[in-house]
Each structure stands twice: as structure tokens, then as C-alpha cells.
Amino acid sequence: MPNDLSLTAPLTCGDCPIKHRAVCARCDADELHRLDEIKYYRTFEAGQTVIWSGDKMDFVGSVVSGIATLTQTMEDGRTQMVGLLLPSDFVGRPGRDGAAYDVVATTDLVMCCFRKKPFETMMLETPHIAQRLLEMTLDELDAAREWMLVLGRKTAREKIASLLSIIARRNATLDLKPAEGQLVFDLPLTREAMADYLGLTLETVSRQMSALKRDGVILLEGKRHVTVPDFTRLQDEAGDDNDGGWLS
């Protein structure tokens, strides 16, 4: 039950400097070597756009470090974030030429890219890669659908809680203070980016963050440093899609 908008195991490749959270058991040395041959790295500064929606996209790849967002924009300027790319997440779509969304680096970003054509031909030759990619895509689909529930049916406070849960869970290994059952992390998003993700305005996000702090649900030091209760740890049985349950 992937509760996370971008919780997908990465494609493994030879010498990427990230610690992959999951490894594809089926990959053998040959495939890794061949992936290494067609890959290269790109770096972006915070705020830079990686790809514009509609642009020709000649690579696929995954995030090595930093954070990027996928957003859609309407003609009148309303925007909705449709995905959050954290380290090890995959971007791009074998078989499609144009990008479907804007991809923007919200922090400094390093991506491990594969040129699309050779990647595609390799996919045709090595079934494992297509199967791995299918698994990852299905996880993303689950995550997108879970987010539809958040967008369609949750209150502002619940939306914030859902987002903080996701980010906290992804960063858990880095910043966990296990003794206290709390997760501590730095928000990698501005209030505006949070609002774009949650289908809210930045003012509402700010107000609800203040409210959660006032109510003692979360701790805020400065604007970005957050402490949230770790419910995956404290009450693990209930399972399901209660997003922490930390609302009143």
C-alpha cells in the first residue's frame, strides 16, 4: 500500500552515487554495464526549469539528489502540481516524444539521464527493464490516485497533514529521532509550492501551518524546520489510508 506520491523503487544503474532504496534483483552485470554506456549527468539550480510541457524530450532519467516538481498550468495561470520527484524517482516516458508537464527543480538538482533512443532499444531487448518500469509506473499510478482522494475530499488541514506525512516518510531515515516517535525534517517546498500541490492558496497553507503549530500538532523552528508525530511507528496496526490521523 504505497501511501506516497513518489514512492517508487529506482531503476538500478552501475555507479550512481545514490543509495538506491530498492534494487532490481533481476538485473545482471551486463545490463548495468549497458546502462552505464548511455548515461550522463545533468545538474540544475534551484528554480531552473528542467523541461517545459510540450517540449521535445530526448532523455529519460532519475533524480540523484535534490527535488523537482511536475506541474500543469491552465491558460489563465492556475497551476496544479501533479507529482513530486524525490531522489531515486524516475522521469520521462519511453515511447512519447513531448513532455506532458513542466518539470522544475525546486532545490539544486542532479539527474542521472539516459538518452531516450538507446534506452528504448535496450528496453526492447531486455524485458526486465520494461517490467521494472511497469512496476514503477503502477506505483506512481497508485500514488496519483491516492492524491486524487486528497485533492477531492480532504480539508485544508488534512491536506497539509497528508503532505507533511509524505515528505516526513521519505526523509525518515535521514532525520529520525526514534526515541521520541517523531520525525524531523526540513521542508523542501515554499508555501506556494505546497499550495500548488494541495490545490489551495498559499495564504491558506500558511494559516493551516500556523494552526497546526498553535495546536501543538507539529513543531516549527523557523519556516522550514518541522517536527511531526510518527504515526507509522506509533499506531501501525490500523494501516489503511489514515494519513497519520493527526487532526484534532
Add this chain to the structure above:
Amino acid sequence: MPNDLSLTAPLTCGDCPIKHRAVCARCDADELHRLDEIKYYRTFEAGQTVIWSGDKMDFVGSVVSGIATLTQTMEDGRTQMVGLLLPSDFVGRPGRDGAAYDVVATTDLVMCCFRKKPFETMMLETPHIAQRLLEMTLDELDAAREWMLVLGRKTAREKIASLLSIIARRNATLDLKPAEGQLVFDLPLTREAMADYLGLTLETVSRQMSALKRDGVILLEGKRHVTVPDFTRLQDEAGDDNDGGWLS
């Protein structure tokens, strides 16, 4: 640019009685034959639940006729539809045992099913199937993300327009009256199901339908028979994600 929550080309199989909207060019007779060997049909009545979220799911398959919905429900009863399954759409997830959503037949429904285990082993042996499935899943992902924009940023009126557009486009070949640039079809959803899809209440859906009718944007005969302007035909160049543009 798939503008449609469930616009995916089907997996081909030998003798399904549906007219597949797209055919997998790579499938050869062998594969079709093998698919035929492990498949069977199931029928459901309107209102029946195909699978409950969390249940063990021992098959995958696609819709032959009728309409089904994928919905998620929170503990307190709030529900959000996360997918609409029209004829030729695929359900199920090779590699996962439990169903992630409730699947409910909203009309009488015929499904063409494949037992999951043999389907999976076949997928391992025939790469084309995994690749076809990947394409379909990527289309679904695009559709889900487009729906996130609808849920997060559109007004009630726009949401209704988006939904009617999608259904009209899927049914276009059936009910098109090309001379007049209009699409005519019968709504296969109750007001409540529409509300669940759009993140609204059924009252709001009803009011907005009445308003669109009053404003002359759509025609309603009875509660279900609808005529909408066909903007994909009238103003095709602008393209993009203007959902018909029939507001104001």
C-alpha cells in the same frame, strides 16, 4: 495528449467481442492463442461490486461492455472516484495481490478476465505484453494527473464540463451528429457518481447541470440524455487542456 481518464488502447486477445480501438501491432498469432487459453468472461449487474479494496484479486482483465468505477473510501465515509472504466479499459495489477480500490459496476458489465498467475508467467515470457501494459499504464497515469488538475483547480462548473467532455469524446463514434458539431450521448452515471468523480456533492452537480442547461450550453432531455458542443471538432488548433472551453 490523452485528455481522458481512461483512454487506453486495450490488450488484444483472440476473440473478444469488442471492437478494439487500437491494436497491438506486435502481437502474433501465438500470443493471441495463449491469451485465449487462460481467459474467461464474467458478467455483473448494475450496482454490483466487482472487487472490494483489499480483497485478494486473482485475475486481471478488461471491460468488454458496460461501465465500472474505481473508488477509494475513507473511514468516515467520504469517497472519491479515482478512475472510470469504459469498454476496452484494463483492470488489475500484475505483481500485486490485493486490490487497491473498490471496483463497482455502474451499469451491467461484461469483463474479459485472465487468471493472474498464468498471465504473469506469460508476461515474463513475452516481452511485448509487458511493453503494451507499460504504455497503457503510462496513459492512465497521464489521465490521472490531468484529473488532479481538475480536482485541485477547477470550479464546479468547469468540473462538470470536463466530465461531460470526457464521456462525450469516448462515446463520440456512437452518437455523433457531425453536421451540427454536437455530441449526443446518455450519461452512464448518477448525479451521485458524478459528484464522487468530481469531488463535489450531488446537489452541486445537479445545480450546475441545471445552470449549464439554463445558459444554453448543453441540452438535457430527461435526466440523462445530453447534447454538448463538440469543441475538439470546432476549434481544434488551440489544442492543449482547455476542456472544451464551454464556460461563461
Add this chain to the structure above:
DNA sequence: AGGAAACCTTGACGCAGATCAAACGCGACC
């Protein structure tokens, strides 16, 4: 035909969140 159960429409009212507006904190740069 009568009655019940779905399904749909319409009205009155209230509230969550949007909008408009002002001001604060903080780092960067002169």
C-alpha cells in the same frame, strides 16, 4: 391503481477557503 424506493431538483443558510491588502523577517547586495 397505490405505494415505496431510487433518483433528481430546488431553496435557505452557513462556513471553509479564496481574495485583497498590509506588514514582517531575513538574506543579498550596495
Add this chain to the structure above:
DNA sequence: GGTCGCGTTTGATCTGCGTCAAGGTTTCCT
């Protein structure tokens, strides 16, 4: 130090949609 710009907070007000409630239609059952 001053001031510019950006991100953020907070307040006042407005409004779209939810909520509650009543009544209408259609279909189906006895």
C-alpha cells in the same frame, strides 16, 4: 548600516460550495 526582494504571516471581507431540508419524477413492486 540601509534598502531591495523574496518568502511568509496575519487580518478583513467575500463567495462558492456544502449542508440541511422539502418536494418532484420515474421505476418497479404488490
